[in-house]
Amino acid sequence: AQSVTQLDSQVPVFEEAPVELRCNYSSSVSVYLFWYVQYPNQGLQLLLKYLSGSTLVESINGFEAEFNKSQTSFHLRKPSVHISDTAEYFCAVSDHFGGNTPLVFGKGTRLSVIA
Amino acid sequence: DTEVTQTPKHLVMGMTNKKSLKCEQHMGHRAMYWYKQKAKKPPELMFVYSYEKLSINESVPSRFSPECPNSSLLNLHLHALQPEDSALYLCASSQGVTGGNYGYTFGSGTRLTVV
Numbered sequence: 001a002q003s004v005t006q007l008d009s010q011v012p013v014f015e016e017a018p019v020e021l022r023c024n025y026s027s028s029v030s031v032y033l034f035w036y037v038q039y040p041n042q043g044l045q046l047l048l049k050y051l052s053g054s055t056l057v058e059s060i061n062g063f064e065a066e067f068n069k070s071q072t073s074f075h076l077r078k079p080s081v082h083i084s085d086t087a088e089y090f091c092a093v094s095d096h097f098g099g100n101t102p103l104v105f106g107k108g109t110r111l112s113v114i115a
Numbered sequence: 116d117t118e119v120t121q122t123p124k125h126l127v128m129g130m131t132n133k134k135s136l137k138c139e140q141h142m143g144h145r146a147m148y149w150y151k152q153k154a155k156k157p158p159e160l161m162f163v164y165s166y167e168k169l170s171i172n173e174s175v176p177s178r179f180s181p182e183c184p185n186s187s188l189l190n191l192h193l194h195a196l197q198p199e200d201s202a203l204y205l206c207a208s209s210q211g212v213t214g215g216n217y218g219y220t221f222g223s224g225t226r227l228t229v230v
Contacts, residue, residue: 032216032218034218036218036221041203041224041226042223042224043119043121043205043207043221043222043223043224044158044205044207044219044221045221046217046218046219046220049216049217049218051216090157090158092218094218101212102148102160102163102171102212103218103219105157105158106157107156107157108156108157110155
């Protein structure tokens with residue numbers, strides 16, 4: 001069974017500073033990895049995903065995440081954050097080979113961008 | 116159409132009421148989900164439907180009753196709820212239960228308040 005650990009429950013950061021949200025996973029099989037973002041009173045939106053190939057994946061709004069198989073990590077980074085990036089971020093993992101196991105979500109990291 | 120639509124967006128109900136939450140998608144997804152999310156917590160999986168059949172019930176109390184009338188619709192019938200059931204209820208869909216190449220697509224949720 002897969003599991004996901006998001007090491008930081010809250011991350012405060014000043015506007016235009018860089019940020020890294022950490023995610024580690026545990027799985028006995030190959031996995032797909034996802035980052036979701038949730039703005040207040042909204043559903044979850046897919047931010048980016050790693051399926052295969054290049055270990056660095058990027059989103060359209062400047063976030064990137066790097067898959068590191070040896071460290072079983074999928075950390076999310078942004079070089080310069082904006083106020084509008086304030087939200088809850090969830091890392092998720094799924095079984096690469098299909099089956100009947102739903103996505104497993106981490107507990108989330110609340111990113112607060114300070115003006 | 117790349118959306119999951121949930122109605123209503125807000126619902127206030129008494130403990131003796133019967134109400135239903137509705138979810139609709141037209142992406143041809145064959146897996147649909149109900150999640151419950153309390154404030155500042157990750158979503159908790161309640162039910163999974165795969166090809167219109169209930170495949171996972173995460174020990175949810177019987178006062179919550181899911182229904183999947185067809186491949187595009189998912190309902191959650193509510194009866195005799197308790198105040199602690201107040202939460203954001205999220206619907207999601209995906210190509211397959213594991214999420215495959217695209218992960219899950221979430222609706223914006225129904226904010227339920229039980230009084």
